[in-house]
Amino acid sequence: MTQPAQSTPSSPSPLSFASSPSSPTALSADAELLARLRRGPLGGRVDSVFTHVINVLASDDELVSLCARGLDDAPWSVRVDVDDWADSGVRAGETVTLTADEVTFGAPSRRVALMTHPREWHSKPVEMRLTGAQLAGRTRVLAELLDAHGTRGGMRTPPDTANVFEAAVGAELRRGQEALHRSVLADDVPGLHAAITQLLGLGTGLTPTGDDFLTGLALLAAQPGSRLPGYVTAARDVLERLPDRTTRLSRTTLREALRGRVRQSLLDVLHPLLSPAGPGAAELSRRLRPPVDRVLAIGHTSGADLLSGLRAGLRLEAELRGSM
Numbered sequence: 273m274t275q276p277a278q279s280t281p282s283s284p285s286p287l288s289f290a291s292s293p294s295s296p297t298a299l300s301a302d303a304e305l306l307a308r309l310r311r312g313p314l315g316g317r318v319d320s321v322f323t324h325v326i327n328v329l330a331s332d333d334e335l336v337s338l339c340a341r342g343l344d345d346a347p348w349s350v351r352v353d354v355d356d357w358a359d360s361g362v363r364a365g366e367t368v369t370l371t372a373d374e375v376t377f378g379a380p381s382r383r384v385a386l387m388t389h390p391r392e393w394h395s396k397p398v399e400m401r402l403t404g405a406q407l408a409g410r411t412r413v414l415a416e417l418l419d420a421h422g423t424r425g426g427m428r429t430p431p432d433t434a435n436v437f438e439a440a441v442g443a444e445l446r447r448g449q450e451a452l453h454r455s456v457l458a459d460d461v462p463g464l465h466a467a468i469t470q471l472l473g474l475g476t477g478l479t480p481t482g483d484d485f486l487t488g489l490a491l492l493a494a495q496p497g498s499r500l501p502g503y504v505t506a507a508r509d510v511l512e513r514l515p516d517r518t519t520r521l522s523r524t525t526l527r528e529a530l531r532g533r534v535r536q537s538l539l540d541v542l543h544p545l546l547s548p549a550g551p552g553a554a555e556l557s558r559r560l561r562p563p564v565d566r567v568l569a570i571g572h573t574s575g576a577d578l579l580s581g582l583r584a585g586l587r588l589e590a591e592l593r594g595s596m
Contacts, residue, residue: 295374295383298390299341301350304533306392309372318366318377319520323356326384327521328368335524336370338385344566345393346535347528350375352385360384395533398546400497404593410545411586413557417564418579426481426573427580445474445481449584452489456503456588464506472510473518477571483522484574487529488581491542492589494532499592500585504530537566538578545586 308314316330324340337349340356354360366378375385402410422428427449429442448471455463468486475481490507493500507530511523518526528534540563550556568575 295386296353297386297388298375299351299353300345300391300393301387302345302347303392303394305336305348305350306372306387306390309370309387314370316368316370318362318364318368320364321357321360321362323358326357326360326362328370329520330368330370335520338375344535344537347395347533348524350385350387350390393536395536395539396543397495397532398543400495400546400589401548402546404590406548406550407586407590407593409553410550410556411583411590413553413560414541414545414564414579414583414586417557417560418576418583421565422568422576422579423573426475426577427485428573428576441475441481445471445485448474448482449485453584453588456500457591459502461502461506464502465510468503468507468510469514469517472514473522477574478519479522479525479571479574480518481573481577483518483526484577485581485584487526487534488538488578488583489585489588490526490529490581491532491534491538492582492585494530495542495546499589537563537570538582541567541579541582545582 314330314332314334314336316328316336319327319329319335321327324343326338328336328338330336334348337346338357339346339349339351340354341351342355343351345351361382362377362384369376369381371387373387374383375387376383418428424430425438427445429438429445431439431442431446433439433442448467451463451470452467454460455467471482471486473480473482475483479487486507489500489503492498493503507526511527515523525534541560544550544556544559544563551559564579567579570578
């Protein structure tokens with residue numbers, strides 16, 4: 273649950289970057305976003321302002337995030353050389369113009385970031401060339417890390433939790449996950465659509481638990497060589513048919529994951545997991561621990577829910593290859 277790339281809403285002070293002698297510089301930016309800006313300016317309005325993220329709803333209905341330096345590179349985002357946005361003076365509803373040279377807010381325009389040759393970020397795919405047995409072993413390593421360090425709640429809500437609402441949502445999440453697993457193995461397309469629909473938007477926060485789970489699974493399914501193209505097709509169909517079932521941010525995040533585009537910390541978990549020349553289980557666990565910890569730090573349960581989806585995808589890939 274909660275927004276993976278955001279924190280608590282900021283309370284803008286009377287100061288702003290407009291009164292500074294120089295504007296902060298963009299450190300890195302999504303290559304696809306930069307390519308779009310080179311074709312011409314992109315207008316929009318501020319959707320939300322948080323301590324470390326400003327979300328902009330662009331005129332083409334794209335959600336663009338301006339992130340403080342401490343956050344990940346991610347699709348449709350720009351990392352700016354600031355600690356946070358507390359003194360930006362930016363408020364929800366303000367007009368925004370993004371160009372290949374700068375980002376400005378309001379009227380008269382206030383420059384908030386200089387786009388001076390930021391590093392281009394790409395979400396790099398990884399070919400899935402592992403056998404079913406290898407995938408089963410990698411699944412166990414990730415599962416052990418998640419069980420040892422993952423937050424309880426969300427997809428990992430215990431059946432006997434005392435909170436009645438959380439228990440009910442947790443039970444529905446488990447049913448959706450089990451239905452999705454069965455439908456993939458049975459090549460049951462209507463059942464797969466129903467399971468994805470059941471999970472989409474289920475939970476609280478700007479990225480509900482069910483969406484985070486679907487996103488983690490989508491990342492694996494989008495990799496070259498995956499045995500899960502049916503999941504990608506079904507999830508895209510459900511998103512197109514039910515765009516208002518979840519939040520704009522969550523819809524954008526899942527849509528990009530279905531193209532293999534997710535934040536860098538999750539890619540840092542994926543790549544060692546799928547490396548054909550990977551080490552033994554103990555060494556792989558040691559190498560995975562830092563990026564797993566970074567993902568687990570996302571939101572309250574979002575990180576654990578994303579990894580739960582990734583683990584579910586690994587298990588399905590192993591079973592479809594005749595292991596587990």
